[in-house]
Amino acid sequence: MAQSHHLSAICPFLFYSALFLSCVYGARELAEINPLLPPASPCFTSAKGQFQGLQIVNKYEPCSSPLSLEKSRPNQEVLLQDQFRARLLDSLEVVDEYGEGIQLPLTSRGDGNFLVTVGVGTPKRDFTLLFDTGSDATWIQCEPCSAGCNHQIPIFYPSSSSSFSNAICNITCDYSMNYHDGTYSSGYYVVDTLTIQSDLHPNFIFGCAQKIHGDFGGAVGLLGVGPGNLSLVAQTDTGYFRVFCYCLPASENSAGYLSFGVQAFENCQPDENKLIPISLGLNQNAYSYFVTLTGITIGQQRLDISGNVSSPLKAIIDSGTSISRLPFSLYSALRQAFRRLMSQYPTASPSQNFDTCYNLEGQNNWTPPKMVLHFEGVDLDLDPSAVTFREKDNNAQVCLAFMANENDSDLTIIGNQQHREMNVFFDISNQKLAFTSGGCSNW
Incomplete structure (x- = not known):
């Protein structure tokens, strides 16, 4: 690639x-x-x-x-x-x-x-x-x-x-x-x-x-x-x-x-128990902030990093990428679990590289399944808005807000859709990162 x-x-x-x-x-x-x-x-x-x-x-x-x-x-x-x-x-x-x-x-x-x-x-x-x-x-x-x-x-x-x-x-x-x-x-x-x-x-x-x-x-x-x-x-x-x-x-x-x-x-007041180790430098030809992703929980099902995905899985935290990219095998397991949880809702046509979409017209009280990203020693509960991507021109259609890499060797990216409304704290000297809730709506 x-x-x-x-x-x-x-x-x-x-x-x-x-x-x-x-x-x-x-x-x-x-x-x-x-x-x-x-x-x-x-x-x-x-x-x-x-x-x-x-x-x-x-x-x-x-x-x-x-x-x-x-x-x-x-x-x-x-x-x-x-x-x-x-x-x-x-x-x-x-x-x-x-x-x-x-x-x-x-x-x-x-x-x-x-x-x-x-x-x-x-x-x-x-x-x-x-x-x-x-x-x-x-x-x-x-x-x-x-x-x-x-x-x-x-x-x-x-x-x-x-x-x-x-x-x-x-x-x-x-x-x-x-x-x-x-x-x-x-x-x-x-x-x-x-x-x-x-x-x-x-x-x-x-x-x-x-x-x-x-x-x-x-x-x-x-x-x-x-x-x-x-x-x-x-x-x-x-x-x-x-x-x-x-x-x-x-x-x-x-x-x-x-x-x-x-x-x-x-602004961020990081909790010492919520600090995630980060590494700085090169990995697969990129120079960025890297964290270790150990698993994802969707609903009650935990998807551990295993199988064809290299473990530990290094992922970059990137404010310039909107949608997170996962190794195909991990994304496939996430997609399958998400589809099971959404089985009662009508599907919609794939949209703009999203392959898992639903028509929620009339479902005003619907909330996305709970999702947790598991990092090294820290669990991050995603805001409901970070789990799905909603179409601007069609508010009734939502899609799973993750995408698959073409190859498992491609970079795993935690994009900004998954850390919006989070306080994201970087302590570069101590190589630590923290996500804290509270959001920025009070700015």
Whole structure:
């Protein structure tokens, strides 16, 4: 299944270790940060303000305004983009963690679903970026842009920032990403001040994209919070301690949050008994956050990882993929159990790569079967909305919200459909992850 993937040399940075010395913040200052964006009336409940951090909105929904071009995106196109994303993760080529071929995963055809706004430069200008745990480096479209930039949205002008400088590199500061579907982004690495709310991060390294091809959904670029050395998490570790958390909104009229450091602890308050070990780095050509999936319970039936599925089963936590992908043998067992539990309801035609769908017209009180994901030492009770996928244009039709990989060797992915309305907490230094209930509707 692997496709060709080319990445030009991305250099080791001479000043990389010194970068963190200029980003020191006190705990009191972190605790007093105010949200970057003002409340937008359709996106907040009456309890807004309980959580602190950057606002996360779904780029396909009304809360993403003024990116209105995404509001009417049909499910079929969204899921097609999701399929590109899953294939992309299986075809990435990764080499040296310090730069010679380091992964810069971009979203294929703009399939990253969630947006945040940060400031770049001096004076600060706000840019709306795709938020992605499966990507390391951040990139923003820049002028002069020779091909593919969207001039209907803000573009970064290096000459307008007094804190801008070119990156210092051993070989070259150019980057180039090319995908099997024709999507690409290329340019060069630069250094400038990144602003997260009122928090300044000087000497932040990011890609200045001058050639772009593909649909990135009205976003100016991508904010990478993956585990690599060029990610936002790594470049702000002195101030944020390599800790962050987020909650992805499930409702089209709600917003979530992304917060770092002390704010992340305050928002998520992880239970020590609920921490899941994570591993960072390479597995099947991807560089991401990995957890061990030991089983799935559907209704009263537990499906353990066995048979043709390698055990332990490593899965990536990926905010940029919507629908979770499972090895075919595990998915087949899940599908069979789900169908038994749904046997009293009429089936519907397969829809958009979902092969297990039902017509629930008139079943206003129906709730999906209970589902639990079993990780290493921790059980995660899924929210009912995470078990099934409901059609936008046909609310009576629901489908099992999981898909099968084409090969058992393909990456197992825990997509954002399965962790929406959850507080997802990452402690990278201690290699721990936590899912906590409560959701982000109170943002």
